[in-house]
Amino acid sequence: MEKLIEKYYRPRLPHIWCPGCGNGIVTSSIIKAIDKLGLDQDKTVIVSGIGCSSRASGYLNFDTVHSLHGRALPVATGIKLADPELNVIVITGDGDGTAIGGNHFIHTARRNINLTVILFNNNIYGMTGGQYSPLTPTDSKATTAPYGTLERAFDIAELAKAAGATYVARGTAFHANMLVDVIAKGISHDGFSLIEAVTQCPIYFGRQNKKGDASAMLKTQRDNAVTVEAAKKLSPEQLEGKFKIGVLHQSEAPEYTKQYQGIIDRAQKGAK
Amino acid sequence: MAKVLLLQGNQACAEGAIAAGVTFFAGYPITPSTEIAEIMAKRLPEVGGKFIQMEDEIAGIGAIVGASLTGKKVLTATSGPGFSLKQEFIGYATIAEVPIVIANVQRVGPSTGQPTAPAQGDMMQARWGTHGDHPVIALTPASVPECFTLTIKAYELSEKYRMPVLLMLDEIIGHMREKIEIPEYDTIEKPVRKGPRVGPSEFKAYEPDSDGVPPMADFGTGYRYHVTGLVHDETGFPNGSPAATEKLLKRLHEKVERDIDNITMYEEYKLDDAEIAIVTYGGTARSAYAAIDMAREEGIKVGMFRLISVWPFPEKEIAQLAQKVKVIVVPELNYGQMVGEVKKAAEGKVPVKPMSKYDSEPISPKELLAFVKNL
Numbered sequence: 001m002e003k004l005i006e007k008y009y010r011p012r013l014p015h016i017w018c019p020g021c022g023n024g025i026v027t028s029s030i031i032k033a034i035d036k037l038g039l040d041q042d043k044t045v046i047v048s049g050i051g052c053s054s055r056a057s058g059y060l061n062f063d064t065v066h067s068l069h070g071r072a073l074p075v076a077t078g079i080k081l082a083d084p085e086l087n088v089i090v091i092t093g094d095g096d097g098t099a100i101g102g103n104h105f106i107h108t109a110r111r112n113i114n115l116t117v118i119l120f121n122n123n124i125y126g127m128t129g130g131q132y133s134p135l136t137p138t139d140s141k142a143t144t145a146p147y148g149t150l151e152r153a154f155d156i157a158e159l160a161k162a163a164g165a166t167y168v169a170r171g172t173a174f175h176a177n178m179l180v181d182v183i184a185k186g187i188s189h190d191g192f193s194l195i196e197a198v199t200q201c202p203i204y205f206g207r208q209n210k211k212g213d214a215s216a217m218l219k220t221q222r223d224n225a226v227t228v229e230a231a232k233k234l235s236p237e238q239l240e241g242k243f244k245i246g247v248l249h250q251s252e253a254p255e256y257t258k259q260y261q262g263i264i265d266r267a268q269k270g271a272k
Numbered sequence: 273m274a275k276v277l278l279l280q281g282n283q284a285c286a287e288g289a290i291a292a293g294v295t296f297f298a299g300y301p302i303t304p305s306t307e308i309a310e311i312m313a314k315r316l317p318e319v320g321g322k323f324i325q326m327e328d329e330i331a332g333i334g335a336i337v338g339a340s341l342t343g344k345k346v347l348t349a350t351s352g353p354g355f356s357l358k359q360e361f362i363g364y365a366t367i368a369e370v371p372i373v374i375a376n377v378q379r380v381g382p383s384t385g386q387p388t389a390p391a392q393g394d395m396m397q398a399r400w401g402t403h404g405d406h407p408v409i410a411l412t413p414a415s416v417p418e419c420f421t422l423t424i425k426a427y428e429l430s431e432k433y434r435m436p437v438l439l440m441l442d443e444i445i446g447h448m449r450e451k452i453e454i455p456e457y458d459t460i461e462k463p464v465r466k467g468p469r470v471g472p473s474e475f476k477a478y479e480p481d482s483d484g485v486p487p488m489a490d491f492g493t494g495y496r497y498h499v500t501g502l503v504h505d506e507t508g509f510p511n512g513s514p515a516a517t518e519k520l521l522k523r524l525h526e527k528v529e530r531d532i533d534n535i536t537m538y539e540e541y542k543l544d545d546a547e548i549a550i551v552t553y554g555g556t557a558r559s560a561y562a563a564i565d566m567a568r569e570e571g572i573k574v575g576m577f578r579l580i581s582v583w584p585f586p587e588k589e590i591a592q593l594a595q596k597v598k599v600i601v602v603p604e605l606n607y608g609q610m611v612g613e614v615k616k617a618a619e620g621k622v623p624v625k626p627m628s629k630y631d632s633e634p635i636s637p638k639e640l641l642a643f644v645k646n647l
Contacts, residue, residue, distance in 0.1 A: 010498075010509075012509060041496070042492065042493070042494040042496065043492055045491055045492070047338070057498070058498055058500065058509060058510065061496055062496055063341075063491040063492065063495070063496055063497060064496075064497075064498045064499065065338070065341065065498075065499045065500075066498065066499065066500040066501065066502065067334070067337075067364070067499075067501070068334070068360055068361065068364055068501060071330065071331075071334045071360075071361070073331075073334075074298075074326060074330065074331035074332075074333075074334025074335045074338070075334045075335070075337055075338035076338060077298075077324070077326075077331070077334075077335050077338065078296070078298060078334065078335030078336055078337060078338025078339040078340075078341075078346075079338040079339065079341060079342055079491060080338075081296070081322050081324055081335070081339065082295075082296050082322060082338065082339035082342040082344045082346075083342040083491070083492055085492065086342070086491065086492050103327055103328060103331075104327060104331055104334075107326075107327035107331070260317075260322060263317050264317045264320055264322075266317070267314070267317030267318045268317070268318060268320070270318075
């Protein structure tokens, strides 16, 4: 790990995340996946939005963009389409990616442009101090829901699949090795990839909802996660309150930037 | 060989962008700017460039910010409601110093307003639309040929100062057809971005040269730097100290202010012996030429100071004008926007009369002539 830190992290630590936050585990999983695949560090770009998880871009030693709240995907789309040789990885959170960035999320998935999105899901807005997000479970407490949330949460993996994502996976901070694996597969996949990384926010989500400390929240991830393979053998009743981890969906479809090259070829033939 | 064509202002803007070396456009359809997107969709792949229609106006400008970071020259085009939505990324490109060009073909507002009718009501939004203190450069073409040349100019300025440049067309200019002589594009000098002169290990992404502008590395070339909308120091990383905050904001303003004489563009029309000066811009200037010619035939000494660059505002030139003439008239298609700047620069030395029109019709030469005669 020390070698990985030296190679892939900028000398800017300590980070801003709270004690017990899972973002460090998810970030290191991204780095391990990049290292495992041997991506060219000079040809890899990390784009993030705004929020706790989006601060990760500043710690990583690549070309990095800390963009605007919800807007990482349009910026990443511009980078990837302008220079398809670059590996473009997007770091976003549940509020950033599915509330203010929700429209960008479904349309980027629909285009099947080769971006890898790692969505850190901590079920809350952490940076602003604990407000509910579209991924906060119903009846949770938040500073903007002192009597409990009314809204139903997105299943972001199902949403991505329905919108046209060709690779969808879920991992957790607890299952860190598996997270590395599903991120690496997502980066290798030629198309839009979403990896939902379930992570704990003991301070702003856990405390308000009596979820215990960071280790208790990690244990909850362990106890409630069921691998895709194991889930096949369980009844719907047995799966009640559980969530699936692993590769949830993978399909083949033409990738946007490659298709665009076809447009250029057609236009240039026509022009001549 | 140069070609003589009959083009719309929007077409000339799109062709100017191609001539300047633009290879990336992202946008969203909106009247009366849509032709720019349509033309870029056809033309860019022909020259090996990329066009993408995004899911909304915000994504359009977001994508060009991303593409610019890879070293491409980029364009987006919009109008009123879309211009409002683009403001947050205009601020981002200003603080993160990402060169981009935005064409705003103005229509009647606020809100949906009158999509197909001309107005010049976004002049103050161009100046102050994005939040916080920031410099801005905005240009207003008054003819189809000028749409072409000012679009190229916009790239020169945007690349030189590393900031957004706004092309403030109005529906009159965007949809007007005129004769235009277009040179061979390979004879046109392409604006060049200033790249790093040191290797990655010595490179500080936001360390300015003596002109206040930091050299910019293309993504993917090994410089591995950080781009953020947070206040940052020379390294590019967040630094919220009062000293770093003041230093950055001061530099962003001063890189433009110190070079204002090189940015300022205007035209003087029959102004030498004028007692009445018309200060105007864009489509409204077209009526002013005619009104001035008619007034001159009647022996009225009137001339025009036509703003070509509206932001930064040419205060010095307007102050000098205020010393020379007896009255200044400011016709514009809004409730009175640039007239306030003219008054400020004139410092009470001469009466400054607004001639505001906001009924969705252009100001006719006869109306302007009548206004001048009734002064």
